Amino acid sequence: MKPLTEADIRSSFVNATPDELEQLPIPGLHEMLWDEREFLGWRDPQAARRGYIVSWIDDRPVGIVVRSAGGSLRPGIAAMCSFCHSPQPATQVRLFSAARAGESGRNGNTIGSYICEDLGCSMLIRTAPPHLNPPATIAMRGEALLQRVRNFTEDVSKTA
Structure with a gap:
């Protein structure tokens, strides 16, 4: 992933309200390992159900605000993230x-997806032991992850 600045992030959101943008917490950008990310995803420490996803689409950053459901899936079963396709508890x-961008989102139109709770898909695709996860496999999984994030982001960005 190409590095992002705070200005890049703040100007990238397509479905944020003015209040959300004003209160937007910026993660520690100086700590990011940009080469090991397909997108930037983080949770809001002040609003437990809110999260943020920023990815590069057509050489510009595009950000979306996401909200987690109040409940969780039943413990003891396996689930799969729709972004990284990693099976996990x-x-x-x-x-x-x-919320969709524009008037549609302001009218309550939303889309949803099952995603890793910490929005850490980029790290998860790299966690298998190296002999099971060679660089070529990581690159392939990373490209597939990025495409699924782009598809979701582009769907949210549609105003009609």
Whole structure:
């Protein structure tokens, strides 16, 4: 992923309200390992159900605000993140919804997807032991992850 600045992030959101933008917490950008990310995803420490996803689409950053569902999947079963396609305990996957951009979103139109609760898909695709996860496999999984994030983001960005 190409590095992002705070200005890049703040100007990227397509479905944020003015209040959300004013209160937007910026993660520690100086700590980011940009080469090990397909997108930037983080949760809001002040609003437990709110999260943010920013990815590069057509050489510009596009951000979306997502909200997690109040409940979680039943413990003891497996679930799969729709972004990274990593199977994991159901308690680590959450339904997130995003208001669509523009008037449609202001009228309550949303879309949702099951995503890793911490929005850390980029790290998860890299956690298998190296002999099971060679660089070529990581690159392939990373490209597939990025495409699914782009598809979701582009769907949220549609105003009609």
